[in-house]
Amino acid sequence: MIALLAFLYFLYAVAFFYTYQNGYSLAKYVYKRENINKYLSIEIFFLILTSFIVFTNQPINWIIAILMIAHMVGVIWLVASPNSYYKIAEESMALDAGLMEIVNIGVLFAYSGLTIFSRIIF
Numbered sequence: 001m002i003a004l005l006a007f008l009y010f011l012y013a014v015a016f017f018y019t020y021q022n023g024y025s026l027a028k029y030v031y032k033r034e035n036i037n038k039y040l041s042i043e044i045f046f047l048i049l050t051s052f053i054v055f056t057n058q059p060i061n062w063i064i065a066i067l068m069i070a071h072m073v074g075v076i077w078l079v080a081s082p083n084s085y086y087k088i089a090e091e092s093m094a095l096d097a098g099l100m101e102i103v104n105i106g107v108l109f110a111y112s113g114l115t116i117f118s119r120i121i122f
Contacts, residue, residue, distance in 0.1 A: 001053050001056075002053060002061070002115055002116075002118065002119045004049075005064070006112045006113075006115035006119075009108055009109075009112035010109070012042075012108050013105050013108030013112060016104055016105045016108060020101045027104050028097065030042070031086075031089045033082075033086050036082065040075065043071055043075050043078070046067075046071050047068065047071040047072055047075060053068075057122065063114050063118035063122075064115065064118055067111060067115070
């Protein structure tokens with residue numbers, strides 16, 4: 001299950017990278033206000049998958065638990081205060097859209113690497 005999660009993070013990062021290299025921005029599409037349901041669906045999917053791993057593995061996998069909390073904070077923030085979430089997203093895109101893309105790709109690759117690394121440790 002941990003390998004599946006790492007693979008899904010990797011695929012998500014590759015999708016962001018591929019679209020960025022070809023002139024289309026998946027990040028800009030996902031982070032648009034009118035696509036809130038798509039973004040929430042992705043976040044909730046990863047939240048459910050990480051929760052399943054955390055609550056079924058003994059001893060607890062702390063790295064996956066931290067990823068679960070990160071997804072949970074994202075979902076709660078987006079549901080509780082979408083205006084502030086999108087304000088920050090729009091400001092970061094306005095500053096430097098290319099940097100935002102690279103940071104998203106890097107974070108997703110880091111999540112994938114951390115997930116695999118957690119399998120080695122735990």
